Structure formats: C-alpha cells, structure tokens
Amino acid sequence: MMLFVLTCLLAGCLAQRPHPCSSPALLSGGLTVSTQDEKLWAGAKYLYDALGQRVRVMELGTFENKSFTYDALLLYREGAMYEINEHDRTCKKKPLKGHFHPMEIPKDASLAGQIVLGSSSGPGEGLLVNTWTGDLPDKAGKFMSTVTEFGCIPISTVYHTDQYGWVVTTFFDNVLGISDPGQLNPPGFCLDAGMKVEEEEQTDFLRLFLN
Template identity: 70%
Template sequence: MRVVLLLACLMAGCLAEKPHPCASPALLSGLITVSTQNEKLWTFAKYLYDALGHKVRLMELGTYENKSFTYDALLLFRENVMYEIHEHNRTCKKKPLKADFQPLVIPKDATLVGQFVLGSSSGPGEGLLINTWTGDLPDKTGKYVSSVTEFGCIPVTTLFQTEQFGWVVTSYVNNIKGITDPSQLNPPDFCHDEESKDNNEEPANFLSLFLPKI
C-alpha cells in the first residue's frame, strides 16, 4: 500500500511541475490560418518550416479587403532573399528579404498564463494539454499570447497586436514533425538569379508576408 501511495505522490509531483519555455521541433510542416481582428485579412496556408536552414515556405489562399488571392512564397533568410513562385505559368520573382528569421519558440522571458486542456479531460484521448504564454513583442510594440503543446512544444495558436489590424490570430493544425519533400525549400528550376525591379513592397515582419500580393 505504501508503495502505491509513493508512486501516486511521485506521479502527482511530475504532473505538477511548472512548464518551462521551449522550442518547437526544428523541422515542421502543416497548415495555418491567419485572421485579423478587423476582419480585413483571412488566409489559409500550407507551411514548411526549417529552423536549421532558416527557410520557410508558405503556399496560401485567402481574402484581403474582400478580394481573393493565392500566393506562394519561399523565404531564404540566410540569403536575405524571397521568391514569389507562380507554378501555373512557371514564373518566379526574386526579391530582397528584409525580415529576420523568427524561430517557433517560447522566449525565456515569457510569462506563463496557465496550463489548459484543449477539448475534454473527461476521458483518455479526449483532450490536448497545452501551455499558454504571454509577453512583449520586440521593441515593446505590443503583446503576444502563444499556446503550445505540453509535450513536444508544437504550436497551437499565436495572437499578437498590430496597429493596422488589431489582434492577429494564427492557428496551426495538422502539424507534422519533419518535411516530407525538402526540395520544396529550394527555388524551382524556373527561378532565376535576377532580382525583380519592382521591390516597393518588401516583407518586414510576419504579417507582411501575407500582404505583398494584394
């Protein structure tokens, strides 16, 4: 009986351990949705994320100010280059990339909001244990709120403030550790080295990656 009680206490201690900031897997792929508080932007995208090579690809469709769009962007942060890819006519635009690579991490200075169950805790397999964190955006431009899974640090949702759109909500679904086709993180063979002369709109932050096509 004492052994059973001891084991129960040890398990309770493990479960009660305070969550810590974490980093998501270095290679991830899946689907994301991005929507804004003022309802001007909504987009649904397949994403590929490579924290080792500092590469991201977004293949999206959505609406901005009631206008539909599709967009395919390959972002090579180490080269400071992005490619707008048009598979339908095998064309490509190469542009300078001024954004910094943003790893999927919970920063060390983040504050824990709480630990929650997404779904139900009534039975096995009915819920997902997540940790929600908050903190300041770089340069104190606003707040963010991020939720990740307790096990694996897989992103679930992220909210952050902007002056233009209010709160922006990013939700991650169907996440997979790894990238099934790494060649999608390389420019297609029809992309050339010449940079586009039309560089008036250069991505400068996460949200702007969804706007240059409008």
C-alpha cells in the same frame, strides 16, 4: 512503501510548472490567419525549417473582399525571398532583411495558464496546452501564444498591430518533419530570376499575410 514513493514522484511530475519552449526544428502543416477588422482571411500550407532558416507559405485567401493566392519562399541565410507562381512558372527574387525568428516561446514570456482543449474525462478526448503572453520581437507589439504541453506544437497565436488590430493565427494538421524538402529550395525556373532592386523587406509569418 514503493507504491507511496511512485505516487509521490508522479504527483511531483504533474505539479511541475510549464517552462518556455521551442517548437520542433522541422515542422509542416496548415494554418489560418484572420484580422480583427475582418479585411483579411487566409488559409495556407506552411513548411518550417529552423535548421536551415527556411520558411515557405502557400496561401489562398481574401483581402477586402478580393481573393488572392500567394506562394513565398523565405531563405534567411541567403537573404532572399522568392515569390513563386507555379502556374505561370514565373518567379520574383527580392532581398530579405532581418533575422530569422524561430517558432518558440521566449524565455521572458509569462505563463497565462494551462488548460485542456476538449475533455479530460477520458483518454484521447483532450489536449493539454499552455498559453503564454509577451512582447513581439523588437518590441513591435504584444502576443499571446498557445502550444501543446508535450512537444511545444503551435496551436494558436494572437498578435496586436496598429493597422489591423488583433490578428489570429491558428495552426492545424501539424506534422513533425517535411515530407518533400525540395519545396524549401527555389524551383528550377527561379534560378534565372534576378534580384529585384528595391528596399530590402523585413518579412516574417505575419507580414507575409498583411502585405
């Protein structure tokens, strides 16, 4: 009888429908971004702090067959973005407009399906993930995001933009936490950087690469 009850409980747990979720508040790792028109490909290291509303992306890529490097620190609570050049020890500070958008699956997203990446034939051979679809913030377009069933760790996100078509972001080597929190503060040589007078930029992960 006890075995029967445990079996039923286990079956009930496995049958639960996935729910929208939020990624860990502190996350770091790598990502790649590519566009449908093949004009952009970039790889980057990212640091994500939802508690302090801070994001840093250090990227290397090609745009229209020209290589580039870019290092940006976004401080949403301060309303500032720093473009950092560690090699030359220079820094540009720009006003940052817009709200911080956490890495999450919105509550109004629709579940497209649940699959196993890899194989379900043996322990450790596969990864259970959920794929969701919905609208980008401010109805700017559509997205399709895949996250792990356990932990809500980002795997990939596909956006559609009028200018570039479909844009694919793939995450890898994700780690819970940030090993060097100091990288989410402006370097010392940035402290004297004055705010550049220009129209405020509304920036997020996607615009960091497309701009």
